[in-house]
Every structure is written in structure tokens, then in C-alpha cells.
Amino acid sequence: xxxxIQGLTKKYGSFTALDNLTLSLxxxxxxxxxxxxxxxxxxxxxxxxxLLSPTAGDALINGKSVVREPKEVRKQIGYMPDFFGVxxxxxxxxxxxxxxxxxxxxxxxxxVLIPQLLELVNLSEKRYEYVDLxxxxxxxxxxxxxxxxxxxxxxxxxxxASGLDPRARVEMRDILKHLKSMGKTILxxxxxxxxxxxxxxxxxxxxxxxLIAHGNVAQIxxxxxxxKRIIVKVMDDLELARAFFEEDPFVSSxxxxxxxxxxxxxxxxKTMDQVNLLRKALLADIPIFSLTEEEKDLxxxxxxxxxxxxxx
Amino acid sequence: xxxxxxxxxxxxxxxxxxRSFKSFSGLxxxxxxxxxxxxxxLLIYTQFSGTGFFKPSDSFTMFAGLSVIQMxxxxxxxxGLTAGAISTEREKQTLNILLTTTQSSSQIIIGKLLSSVxxxxxxxxxxxxxxxxxxxxxxxxxSQLITIFLFYLVTLIAxxxxxxxxxTITKKTIVSMIATYGAMIFLGGITAFLFFVGLxxxxxxxxxxxxxxxxxxxxxxxxxxxxxNPGALMITILxxxxxxxxxxxxxxxxxxxxxxxxxxxxxxxxxxxxxxxxLRANMKTNR
Numbered sequence: 001x002x003x004x005i006q007g008l009t010k011k012y013g014s015f016t017a018l019d020n021l022t023l024s025l026x027x028x029x030x031x032x033x034x035x036x037x038x039x040x041x042x043x044x045x046x047x048x049x050x051l052l053s054p055t056a057g058d059a060l061i062n063g064k065s066v067v068r069e070p071k072e073v074r075k076q077i078g079y080m081p082d083f084f085g086v087x088x089x090x091x092x093x094x095x096x097x098x099x100x101x102x103x104x105x106x107x108x109x110x111x112v113l114i115p116q117l118l119e120l121v122n123l124s125e126k127r128y129e130y131v132d133l134x135x136x137x138x139x140x141x142x143x144x145x146x147x148x149x150x151x152x153x154x155x156x157x158x159x160x161a162s163g164l165d166p167r168a169r170v171e172m173r174d175i176l177k178h179l180k181s182m183g184k185t186i187l188x189x190x191x192x193x194x195x196x197x198x199x200x201x202x203x204x205x206x207x208x209x210x211l212i213a214h215g216n217v218a219q220i221x222x223x224x225x226x227x228k229r230i231i232v233k234v235m236d237d238l239e240l241a242r243a244f245f246e247e248d249p250f251v252s253s254x255x256x257x258x259x260x261x262x263x264x265x266x267x268x269x270k271t272m273d274q275v276n277l278l279r280k281a282l283l284a285d286i287p288i289f290s291l292t293e294e295e296k297d298l299x300x301x302x303x304x305x306x307x308x309x310x311x312x
Numbered sequence: 313x314x315x316x317x318x319x320x321x322x323x324x325x326x327x328x329x330x331r332s333f334k335s336f337s338g339l340x341x342x343x344x345x346x347x348x349x350x351x352x353x354l355l356i357y358t359q360f361s362g363t364g365f366f367k368p369s370d371s372f373t374m375f376a377g378l379s380v381i382q383m384x385x386x387x388x389x390x391x392g393l394t395a396g397a398i399s400t401e402r403e404k405q406t407l408n409i410l411l412t413t414t415q416s417s418s419q420i421i422i423g424k425l426l427s428s429v430x431x432x433x434x435x436x437x438x439x440x441x442x443x444x445x446x447x448x449x450x451x452x453x454x455s456q457l458i459t460i461f462l463f464y465l466v467t468l469i470a471x472x473x474x475x476x477x478x479x480t481i482t483k484k485t486i487v488s489m490i491a492t493y494g495a496m497i498f499l500g501g502i503t504a505f506l507f508f509v510g511l512x513x514x515x516x517x518x519x520x521x522x523x524x525x526x527x528x529x530x531x532x533x534x535x536x537x538x539x540x541n542p543g544a545l546m547i548t549i550l551x552x553x554x555x556x557x558x559x560x561x562x563x564x565x566x567x568x569x570x571x572x573x574x575x576x577x578x579x580x581x582x583x584x585x586x587x588x589x590x591l592r593a594n595m596k597t598n599r
Contacts, residue, residue, distance in 0.1 A: 049412050052594045070595060071414055079412045085404035087324070089331040101320035102413035146409070 002027040002154060002185040003048070007057035010043050010209075017043045019209040020057070025187070025202070027153070030180050032200035033189040040209040041189040042082060045158045048187070049079040062153050075103070078147030080140075082159040082189075088132040092123060092142055095131050096149055103150035110149075117145040121175055137168025144175060155179065157188045173199065229294035230274075232263045235287035244286055248277055264294070320415065321423030322430075329431055342385055342435055346442050349381050350374065354445075368451030375446045376550045379460050382439060383467070383546055387500055390432060390468050391492035394475030396485040397424040398591065403485060417591040421480070421584060425472050432468050436461065459549055463569075467542050470576040471496065473583035480587040503541040510534030511561070535562040539571035 003025040010018040018040045025031050035041045046052040048059055050070035058065050064072040087095060093114050100110040118124045121141035126134060134142065140160060147155060160176070161169045177199060179186060190196050196203065197217045205213040205220065213220050234241045238256055241263055245251050250269035257264070267274065281288055329335050353374050398421075401407040410420065446452050474495050478488040510533050538544045538558060548555035548568045559565055 046594075049408075050595060051408055051411060051592075071416075074412055074414050077412070079409070081405070081408050083405050084409055085406045087328060087406060089328050090324070094327070098320055098324045099409075099413060101318070101323070102410070102415050104414055143409075150414075 001025070001060070002029070002062055003031075003187065004060040005044075005048075005057070006059070008044065008047060008054050008059055009056040010040075010047065010052065011055045016209050018047070018054070021206075021209075021211050022057075023204060023211060023214065025185060027185055028180075028183045029202055030176075030186045030188065030200045032196035032203045033187060033206060034196065034203055035189070035206035039206045041206055042158055043209075044206070045079070045081075045156050045187070045189065048073075049077060049156055050074055075150065076153050078150070078152035078155045080143050080147045080155070080157045080160055082162060084143055086131040086139055086142070088130070090131055091128050092118065092131055092134070093127045095142065096146055099146045100149045105150060113149060117148055120148070120178070121145045122171065135168075137164050137171065140164060140168070140172060141175065144172075148179075153185060155184050155186045155188075157186065159189055161190055227266050227268050230265055230267045231290075231292050231294055232265075232288055233290040234261055234263065235289060236261070237287070238263065241281075241286050241288075244281060244284055245277075250277075319419055319423040319426070321410075321420050322426050325424060325427030326430060329427060335431065338389065339435060339438060342389065343438055343442075345385060346378065346381065346439050349377060350442050350445060353377060368449060371446055371449035371451035374449075375443070375452045375456075378442065378446070379546060379550065380543075382436070383464065383542060386432060386436070386464055386468050387471060387496055387542065389435070390428070390471040391475050391489065391496055393428040393431060394425070394472040395479050395488040395492040397428065397476050398479040398587070399482060399485040399488050400479075402483060411592060417588045418584075421476060421587045421591060425469070425476055425584070428472050428475075429465075429469055432472075433465070436464055456549070460546075463542075463545060463549060466573060466576050470580045470583075471499075473580045473587070477583035477587045477590075480590045499540060500542055503537045504543060507534050507537035507541065507544070510537060531562040532564060535564040535566075536571070538562070539566075539568045540575045542572075545569060545572045 001024050003023070005021055005023040008018055008021040009016070021040070021044060033041045033044070043052065047054050047066060048061065050066050050073050053067065058067050060066075061073045062076045064076060066073050087098075090098065096114045096117060097110050100113065101107075105113070115124065115127070118127055121144055123134075123138060123141055123145065126138060126142075131139065131142065144157070144160065147157075157176075161172050164172060176186065176188070180199065188196065188200070200217065202214065202216055203220055204211055232241065232245070238258060238261060242254060242256055245263060245265055246254060248269075250267050250273055252266045252268070254263060254265040256262070267277075269277070278288070278291060357370050357374075398407065401410060443457060446457075447454075471492075475488070475492040478491040478495075479485070482488040482491065510531075514531060514534065535558075544558075545568055548558065555568055558568065
């Protein structure tokens with residue numbers, strides 16, 4: 001177990017920022033943390049990065065406790081915060097050299113590592129440029145290189161793609177895929193949810209400090225399958241079709257779009273019920289030429305799950 | 313071997329400081345003030361002529377004036393260099409990244425302090441050629457110069473520590489700056505005021521005609537205020553006879569410099585301790 005979070009809780013007075021979070025991640029897993037602003041993602045990452053003490057609970061990174069052995073934990077993690085600054089008057093290689101020295105790497109080792117890291121993040125040609133003159137995307141990549149300088153086993157990346165243009169986001173995603181192939185355990189939070197779905201092995205959804213769903217993308221999407229949205233296209237006589245579907249006990253929230261000859265409704269039945277519904281519709285001479293399930297991406301999953309949590 | 317003792321924060325800070333135009337303009341301003349004073353002093357004492365007469369006693373006066381001005385500048389510049397040491401990192405959002413490295417809190421704080429001290433020592437050394445003029449005319453012993461420089465060093469390390477402490481415990485540089493200058497004003501000005509208030513009360517008490525089991529009840533307090541005042545110590549270093557007068561007035565025979573040294577070393581230790589404890593304020597442990 002590379003990351004083992006046990007009952008992590010953080011309270012500020014009466015406000016609970018993180019509520020009994022328990023989570024385990026194996027080595028090499030890419031874990032996406034999904035949640036609205038203020039849900040508790042950054043608090044979790046701050047605790048894992050030894051910047052914040054939990055009110056209760058503990059987290060083990062490669063067997064080291066963030067509460068009892070913070071210095072050992074720092075050797076295991078590379079942390080990239082959501083907002084960060086740079087030292088204006090340092091050049092890119094000096095910036096990495098400073099952090100390399102801060103992790104206690106010998107100068108000779110740093111001299112070899114720095115060009116390799118700059119190459120990894122596609123910044124080789126900016127090696128002797130002042131950090132302040134780099135674009136936002138380049139600074140993000142440089143910060144990622146910095147977090148890798150001591151070869152950590154776990155990467156904690158808080159919104160690494162925030163504020164980046166589409167091209168820079170794609171570049172960042174490619175680098176993260178490369179890091180994944182290197183076997184790093186990566187914890188990443190992002191607002192760009194479909195991007196997380198593409199590259200994450202596991203997703204955790206957090207809301208109001210509570211982990212409300214955890215699993216791979218398919219598992220989380222399955223949680224929504226109790227009610228799916230079905231779209232039926234008919235040749236004509238939309239009202240007849242509407243009356244037919246309205247009679248079905250599993251159907252709710254019917255919407256008719258005349259321009260598209262389309263009826264959409266929520267369906268709570270099982271797969272066999274759905275087969276029977278289609279069979280009955282054909283026997284009732286409903287001129288159906290298409291029946292599809294609306295695809296739900298991670299964003300829909302997130303919206304549905306967090307809405308459900310709010311309603312409780 | 314060298315790497316074991318190297319401090320990355322110190323090296324980085326020195327690099328950043330010497331790449332900044334602000335540092336060199338500050339150094340230029342500092343030397344300009346000293347040059348202006350020395351030139352003005354020489355011109356006044358030689359009556360604006362090349363044939364004027366300059367006695368060794370005048371040379372000592374110039375040394376005393378130069379030392380006081382330098383002390384004032386050191387007290388003025390040190391808070392500016394140290395009061396933003398940690399809060400600027402916090403404002404620029406570089407502190408969190410620094411705190412996730414394996415550097416200890418004490419390494420970071422000491423690195424910040426030493427980089428400021430190194431720059432201030434450079435300033436003092438840059439002013440040495442002006443002191444050579446004093447030696448040209450005589451009247452001052454090298455031991456006096458060394459004592460004065462040691463006094464500067466103790467004072468600037470203590471003020472630097474106060475600045476770093478405020479910089480660590482406050483979120484904004486401006487607040488830290490105000491607090492550090494406030495502490496400076498207290499040490500440099502208010503202690504002198506309190507010393508004179510103590511002396512006056514002593515006088516009033518002595519002439520009030522009431523029975524006096526203890527003839528000088530305010531003396532130890534007055535002595536304390538004098539002993540922590542940098543101006544008072546400078547006077548006693550430059551004019552040792554003043555030290556004897558002070559001792560006879562307040563009735564305490566401990567040399568002022570001893571009390572000063574103890575107090576400022578304690579202040580330094582206390583401020584650095586607080587700064588190191590509070591750097592990772594959100595963590596229960598300070599490792």
C-alpha cells in the first residue's frame with residue numbers, strides 16, 4: 001500500500017473541512033480527486049504534504065506517518081500546489097538546483113538530473129531563462145519538474161492544469177501519462193473532469209469533506225445506472241408514443257422535442273424491463289427508429305452524486 | 313564535506329540579493345550618506361580651505377559621528393532586510409513548496425537570517441575605507457574600532473532576529489515591517505526616554521523628604537533601560553568615562569556592555585526560537 005489514509009479529519013472550530021476520510025491506494029495508481037471548490041481536496045492534499053496537521057486520523061505514505069514522521073514523508077512525496085509562485089531572479093536550472101539542494105541531493109547528482117528533468121517537461125531550451133519570463137504553462141511544467149527532483153514515489157498534484165490554455169493542458173496531460181508509465185503513484189485533483197476520467201485508474205468524489213464515492217470510472221458511473229436517461233426517436237405521431245411511454249411504471253420525467261421527433265425520459269427499470277418495453281412499443285405500432293441511452297461523462301456523475309449528497 | 317554544512321536557502325538568498333538592483337542602490341545610498349558626513353566634517357573642521365588644521369581629537373569626534381551615523385543606518389536598514397524574509401515567501405506563494413522540502417525549520421530561518429546579516433556585514437565593510445581616514449589623522453585605537461564593529465554585529469543579529477520573528481508570525485510583510493520598526497523605536501528611543509524618566513523620579517524621590525529605607529529604588533530599573541539602549545552602549549564605548557558616571561549615578565557596577573550582550577543574545581535566541589517554532593505553524597511537530 002503506497003497511500004493509506006485512515007479516518008482523516010480536519011476541523012476549524014465548528015467547521016469540518018474533512019470528515020473521517022479513509023482511502024487506500026496501491027503503488028502505481030493514478031487517483032483523481034473530484035470535488036467542488038471547498039469540498040476538502042486541497043485540505044487533504046495539504047495534510048498529505050505535511051503542511052497541515054489533521055485534527056484526527058493519520059495518513060501513511062509508503063509506510064511513513066504524516067503526523068509522526070513528516071520529514072520522512074517529505075522524501076516520499078512531490079507536491080505541486082494549486083497556486084504557487086516562483087523566485088523571479090532565478091533561472092530555470094537554478095530554480096531546480098535550489099530545490100535539489102533543499103532535498104539534500106549532492107551537487108554532482110543535481111548537475112546530471114536537471115537537464116533530464118527539463119527534457120522530461122519539454123523545457124530544455126528554457127534552461128538558462130529567468131523563471132519569471134516563462135509562460136504560465138511553462139511555469140506549471142517547471143514546478144512539476146521541481147516536484148520530481150528527488151525522485152518521489154508519490155506525486156500530489158493540486159489542480160495542475162488550472163489556468164492553462166488547451167495546448168498547455170494537453171502538454172501537461174502527456175507529461176502526466178509519461179509519469180504514470182514510470183510507475184509513480186499520482187494523486188491529482190482537477191476541475192477538468194473528463195480529462196481525469198481518461199488518465200485515472202481510480203476516482204474519488206468528495207463533497208463537504210466526505211468521500212462519497214470511490215472506485216474506477218466505470219464503477220462510479222454504475223452508481224448512476226439506477227436511473228438512466230433514454231432517448232427514443234420516432235417517425236411520426238409523437239403524442240401516441242408519449243402516451244404509451246407514460247403508462248410504463250418505470251418511466252418518469254418525459255420530455256418531447258417535436259423538431260427532432262424525439263422523446264426523452266428517465267428509466268428506473270432493469271435491462272430486461274427495457275427489452276420488454278421496446279418489444280411492447282413495437283407491438284403497439286409505435287414507429288421507433290432509434291432507442292439510445294444518454295452517455296454520461298464524469299462531469300454528469302459528479303453533478304449527480306454531489307446533488308444526491310446535498311439532498312441528504 | 314562542504315555540502316553537509318551548506319545551507320540552500322542562504323545560497324539562494326545571497327544569489328537573489330546580489331542580483332537585485334535594490335541591494336546595490338541601498339548600498340550606494342548608505343555609502344553616500346557616510347561620504348557626505350565625512351566630507352562635510354572635514355570641510356567644516358578645515359574651514360573650507362586646504363590649509364586648515366585637523367587635530368587628533370577632531371579625528372576622534374569624526375570617528376564618533378561616523379559610528380553613530382552607521383549605527384543609525386544599520387538600525388534603519390536591518391528591519392527592511394529581515395522583516396519580509398518569511399512573509400514575502402508567503403505572499404509570493406513560494407513558502408508552501410519550501411516547507412515540503414526536507415529542510416528543517418531551523419535551516420530555513422538561519423539561512424534567511426544569515427543572508428541578511430551577510431549583506432549588512434558587506435555594508436559595514438564597504439564603509440571601512442572611510443574609517444581609514446580616521447586612522448590617517450589618528451586619535452582612535454584599532455581596538456575601539458573592533459569593539460564598535462562587534463557591537464554592530466550583536467545589534468544587527470538581534471534586530472534581524474526580531475524582524476524574522478515578526479515576519480514568521482505575521483501574514484503580511486507590511487505588518488511585520490511596522491512591528492519590527494516599532495521594536496526598533498522601543499529599543500532605540502523609548503528605552504532612553506524611560507531611562508531619563510527613571511532618573512527624574514530618582515531625583516524627586518531623593519528630595520521629597522520622606523524616610524528612605526532604600527536610597528535609590530529606581531536605579532536598577534534606570535540601569536536596565538540604559539543597558540539595553542544601543543545609543544547608551546555606544547556612548548560608553550566611545551567615552552569610557554561616561555560608563556563610570558552612569559555606574560555612579562545608578563549605583564550598579566555591572567558594565568553596561570555585559571548587560572547589553574546578555575540581553576541581546578537572549579533576544580536573539582528567543583526570537584529565533586519563536587520563528588523556528590512558528591514556521592510550520594499548521595503542523596503539530598516542528599520537524
